[in-house]
Amino acid sequence: MSIDLSQFHQVFFEESFEGLQVMESSLLELDCENVDSETINSIFRAAHSIKGSSSTFGFAEVAEFTHVLETLLDQVREGARRLLPEHVDLLLQSVDCLRGMLTALQAHETVDTAQSCVLTQAFNDILEGRQPTTPSVPRSDDIDAEQSVADATHRTDVSAGEQDAAADAELITWHIRFVPDINLLRTGNEPLRMFRELAEMGELEVQVDAGKVPDLTGLHPEECHLSWDLYLTTTRSQAEIEEIFEWVVDDSDINITATAGVFSGGVAATAGTTQETAIAEAVVPSAVASVSEAPATPSPATAVAGTGDSAAKPQASKPAPAAGAAKSSESTSIRVAIEKIDNLVNLVGELVITQSMLGQLGSEFDVSKLQKLQEGLAQLEHNTRELQESVMRIRMLPISFTFSRFPRMVRDLSKQLGKKIELKLLGEQTELDKTVMEKIGDPLVHLVRNALDHGLETPTDRRAAGKPETGTITLNAFHQGGNIIIEIMDDGKGLNRDKILAKARNNGVIGAEEVLSDEQIQELIFQPGFSTAEQVTDVSGRGVGMDVVRRNIQELNGSIEVKSIEGEGSTFTIRLPLTLAILDGQLIDVGRQTFIIPLVSIVESLQPDMSLINHVAGGCDVFRLRDEYIPIIKLWEIFGVEPRTTNLAESLLVVVEVGNAKVALVVDDLLGQQQVVIKSMETNYKKVDGISGATILGDGTVSLILDITDLIHMAGVHQQSKNGLKLVASKTRAA
Amino acid sequence: MNAAEERAYDNSEMDVSGRENEQTDQYLTFIMASEEYGVDILSVQEIRGWESVTPIPNAPPHVKGVINLRGTIVPIIDLRQRFGLEKVEYGPLTVVIVLKVATRKGARVMGIVVDAVSDVYSLAGDDMKSAPDLGDHVNTQYIKGLVNVNNKMVILLDINELLGADTIPDVSINAIKELKESQH
Numbered sequence: 029m030s031i032d033l034s035q036f037h038q039v040f041f042e043e044s045f046e047g048l049q050v051m052e053s054s055l056l057e058l059d060c061e062n063v064d065s066e067t068i069n070s071i072f073r074a075a076h077s078i079k080g081s082s083s084t085f086g087f088a089e090v091a092e093f094t095h096v097l098e099t100l101l102d103q104v105r106e107g108a109r110r111l112l113p114e115h116v117d118l119l120l121q122s123v124d125c126l127r128g129m130l131t132a133l134q135a136h137e138t139v140d141t142a143q144s145c146v147l148t149q150a151f152n153d154i155l156e157g158r159q160p161t162t163p164s165v166p167r168s169d170d171i172d173a174e175q176s177v178a179d180a181t182h183r184t185d186v187s188a189g190e191q192d193a194a195a196d197a198e199l200i201t202w203h204i205r206f207v208p209d210i211n212l213l214r215t216g217n218e219p220l221r222m223f224r225e226l227a228e229m230g231e232l233e234v235q236v237d238a239g240k241v242p243d244l245t246g247l248h249p250e251e252c253h254l255s256w257d258l259y260l261t262t263t264r265s266q267a268e269i270e271e272i273f274e275w276v277v278d279d280s281d282i283n284i285t286a287t288a289g290v291f292s293g294g295v296a297a298t299a300g301t302t303q304e305t306a307i308a309e310a311v312v313p314s315a316v317a318s319v320s321e322a323p324a325t326p327s328p329a330t331a332v333a334g335t336g337d338s339a340a341k342p343q344a345s346k347p348a349p350a351a352g353a354a355k356s357s358e359s360t361s362i363r364v365a366i367e368k369i370d371n372l373v374n375l376v377g378e379l380v381i382t383q384s385m386l387g388q389l390g391s392e393f394d395v396s397k398l399q400k401l402q403e404g405l406a407q408l409e410h411n412t413r414e415l416q417e418s419v420m421r422i423r424m425l426p427i428s429f430t431f432s433r434f435p436r437m438v439r440d441l442s443k444q445l446g447k448k449i450e451l452k453l454l455g456e457q458t459e460l461d462k463t464v465m466e467k468i469g470d471p472l473v474h475l476v477r478n479a480l481d482h483g484l485e486t487p488t489d490r491r492a493a494g495k496p497e498t499g500t501i502t503l504n505a506f507h508q509g510g511n512i513i514i515e516i517m518d519d520g521k522g523l524n525r526d527k528i529l530a531k532a533r534n535n536g537v538i539g540a541e542e543v544l545s546d547e548q549i550q551e552l553i554f555q556p557g558f559s560t561a562e563q564v565t566d567v568s569g570r571g572v573g574m575d576v577v578r579r580n581i582q583e584l585n586g587s588i589e590v591k592s593i594e595g596e597g598s599t600f601t602i603r604l605p606l607t608l609a610i611l612d613g614q615l616i617d618v619g620r621q622t623f624i625i626p627l628v629s630i631v632e633s634l635q636p637d638m639s640l641i642n643h644v645a646g647g648c649d650v651f652r653l654r655d656e657y658i659p660i661i662k663l664w665e666i667f668g669v670e671p672r673t674t675n676l677a678e679s680l681l682v683v684v685e686v687g688n689a690k691v692a693l694v695v696d697d698l699l700g701q702q703q704v705v706i707k708s709m710e711t712n713y714k715k716v717d718g719i720s721g722a723t724i725l726g727d728g729t730v731s732l733i734l735d736i737t738d739l740i741h742m743a744g745v746h747q748q749s750k751n752g753l754k755l756v757a758s759k760t761r762a763a
Numbered sequence: 764m765n766a767a768e769e770r771a772y773d774n775s776e777m778d779v780s781g782r783e784n785e786q787t788d789q790y791l792t793f794i795m796a797s798e799e800y801g802v803d804i805l806s807v808q809e810i811r812g813w814e815s816v817t818p819i820p821n822a823p824p825h826v827k828g829v830i831n832l833r834g835t836i837v838p839i840i841d842l843r844q845r846f847g848l849e850k851v852e853y854g855p856l857t858v859v860i861v862l863k864v865a866t867r868k869g870a871r872v873m874g875i876v877v878d879a880v881s882d883v884y885s886l887a888g889d890d891m892k893s894a895p896d897l898g899d900h901v902n903t904q905y906i907k908g909l910v911n912v913n914n915k916m917v918i919l920l921d922i923n924e925l926l927g928a929d930t931i932p933d934v935s936i937n938a939i940k941e942l943k944e945s946q947h
Contacts, residue, residue, distance in 0.1 A: 621817070621818065666820070667820035667821065668820060668821055669818075669820070707834075707835070707836045708836070709819075709829070709836060711835070711836065711871070712835065712836060712837050712838055712871045712872050712873060713819070713826075713829065713836070713838040713871075716819055716820065716821070716822070717820075717821060718820060718821075719819075719820065722817075722829060722836045724831045724834065728831055729815075729817060729831065730816075730817040730828075730829050730830060730831050730836055731817065732817065732819070732820070
């Protein structure tokens with residue numbers, strides 16, 4: 029099967045740039061002292077998505093680079109590594125770098141990997157516990173010269189000739205990371221003097237990191253925002269080097285490490301970058317002499333530096349504006365079959381005829397024409413419904429748009445993993461809403477990758493298990509009622525019950541004593557951070573994914589289930605509404621207000637039998653429905669509405685289900701069911717807790733649509749507590 | 764709204780009013796607790812009678828609810844309550860002024876409930892006096908300026924400041940009183 033993937037590139041770029049945006053804003057939000065796990069998770073997820081989709085499209089450079097970045101994030105996320113400000117800087121630089129790479133790819137240019145190499149090196153250094161060389165990689169997309177000058181890497185090669193004699197003694201290259209306090213200059217210390225002294229000890233190479241220098245407007249000339257990486261090759265001891273920093277050691281960050289080789293690695297790499305991006309660079313052979321002579325160029329950078337930095341006189345040269353400047357701002361568009369349009373035109377024609385008929389009827393109406401009026405209105409209703417369906421159909425696209433990215437991905441991955449895999453696509457012509465399609469892409473990628481990596485065995489294992497060598501992954505889509513069902517099936521080894529249980533006990537997701545049914549165990553894989561893969565591979569196994577997959581699908585008002593038989597394979601079933609614009613709703617009354625519950629989430633509605641209701645200490649009522657105990661949420665209480673009655677016996681219970689968590693909502697009355705058009709509350713107001721949107725009822729009034737997931741959250745009833753609740757409930761009953 | 768947009772917004776205002784009457788802006792004024800307030804007429808979309816609203820759960824008291832304005836969901840804000848004034852029963856004169864408010868997230872349509880609509884004045888920029896600094900405890904950010912019309916003080920409101928932010932500025936009856944006193 030050959031599919032031209034380039035037709036989906038635009039989508040990939042849009043998604044990736046969005047992801048980078050998320051990363052950037054989250055990184056900026058991050059407080060290193062107090063790392064918010066949700067923020068770090070969202071950064072991680074964005075990186076993971078970019079990695080995933082870029083490898084799908086064969087942009088290996090991007091995928092490789094993101095992988096390194098992601099490894100660091102993963103460690104931070106797991107709490108294995110403390111996030112330092114340097115890491116954040118590095119990550120931000122990587123975001124810039126990735127953006128540059130993607131922009132180049134979008135413009136069909138070759139990717140400049142010099143930047144990413146440097147950053148990769150830095151990440152590897154951190155990961156392996158070495159002191160990072162903290163490359164200050166210039167941002168290629170900087171447009172104004174001032175900024176680029178300030179950001180530029182000023183390097184000063186200092187070679188002190190007099191020290192040549194000492195060369196035959198044992199030469200060690202020391203790496204000194206010097207991050208001074210912001211008040212360094214105010215306390216009367218002069219970094220330049222220190223460097224001069226260092227230069228007398230041996231061969232010195234200085235790199236300045238001006239990345240933290242604020243805008244000119246926000247800059248105070250007496251503040252020191254610079255930090256330095258010094259490479260000193262000398263015979264002197266560490267103590268002697270430390271002596272030089274004696275006066276500043278108290279409030280500055282100084283790290284002296286011996287590096288094995290001569291400073292070739294990091295420096296050589298940065299040199300490449302610096303040249304290519306045409307950044308202000310000054311190599312001053314005999315620093316001591318020229319430093320003092322360095323004229324005070326009236327360029328902002330010198331003004332900024334004015335201190336020790338003036339050693340490197342920036343030759344302000346504008347970096348060539350990146351191709352990204354001319355980035356096409358394509359609006360999203362949709363392709364519609366001509367026959368759909370024709371159909372629409374016909375329907376509008378019919379509508380006009382009906383309208384003129386009714387108009388004529390109305391102008392000379394008397395009671396005898398009542399019959400005709402009713403007929404006319406019936407026809408109008410018929411026309412309107414057809415027109416509505418037709419218009420909706422315009423937004424519908426065949427799912428092949430999403431499916432067609434998989435053959436390439438499966439081919440590449442199977443090669444990489446050494447597995448033989450056949451991909452079967454069924455029901456490619458099944459149509460679904462464009463918005464739904466865009467949002468289902470990522471979850472599907474995750475699921476297919478998981479199936480490839482964890483589900484299917486290697487040919488050897490398969491032979492041993494008595495199965496054909498080639499594994500099969502089947503993607504199937506079909507309509508069922510008002511829903512679209514997407515199935516991802518594999519004939520691999522299935523979910524390993526014991527492994528999942530062990531991992532869950534390990535993670536403390538479930539207690540050691542708890543006995544779970546097969547379904548409950550399979551349900552566990554949707555928990556955050558849950559992965560049983562022993563080794564983290566490029567493909568999957570970081571435990572991101574399943575929880576995100578489920579959340580994404582739930583955001584679309586859909587659901588996901590897994591059925592797995594050990595040794596025979598797994599099937600993931602995704603159920604999605606056909607469109608996001610219209611929803612089947614159940615109208616309910618609470619007090620004097622009418623709300624709408626999405627029909628898909630309703631399991632059943634009933635009149636409660638008071639003998640089946642128990643009050644659990646702590647304020648939660650539970651209702652026993654057959655074998656299950658279901659928490660009761662009083663809508664009037666949550667929404668602050670005056671109820672008709674506070675007596676449960678006179679109310680009705682609507683049992684709703686989201687992601688296998690059931691709750692019973694207390695309502696005063698059940699009204700009719702109808703299709704409602706979803707209107708956003710956020711357009712003119714803001715997100716309201718427990719409400720997913722609003723709609724307009726037949727009489728023109730506004731009615732609010734309940735957000736069940738949110739409601740459960742608000743009521744403090746979590747999915748995880750389901751099992752716990754069962755225990756509590758049964759104990760209460762026993763008492 | 765960023766600065767550039769803000770300028771554009773201001774300019775457009777000037778263009779329209781400038782054609783009719785040079786150097787003046789038109790303001791729609793309304794009455795609330797016997798004080799007269801004015802809003803830029805170009806931000807007024809329409810004036811409606813009070814009709815019942817759908818309350819929003821757990822919303823602050825000054826947010827009365829939402830209405831259906833020809834298919835759009837529009838929140839209705841009681842300006843009296845927003846200003847900390849005494850709440851009154853809505854009567855036949857109670858009106859809802861539907862305004863287009865520029866926020867950081869783009870234009871929003873909102874309705875404000877006021878006692879009654881009063882007049883439309885053309886005011887030159889020179890007539891406007893900036894709100895006096897009343898100290899830390901009175902927030903005057905939402906006041907664009909004060910104008911004397913027929914020996915009556917009209918408080919011109921900056922609706923973008925007043926309704927654009929999600930937070931409720933510290934607005935109280937005392938602020939208005941102090942404003943009045945400082946004028947005399």
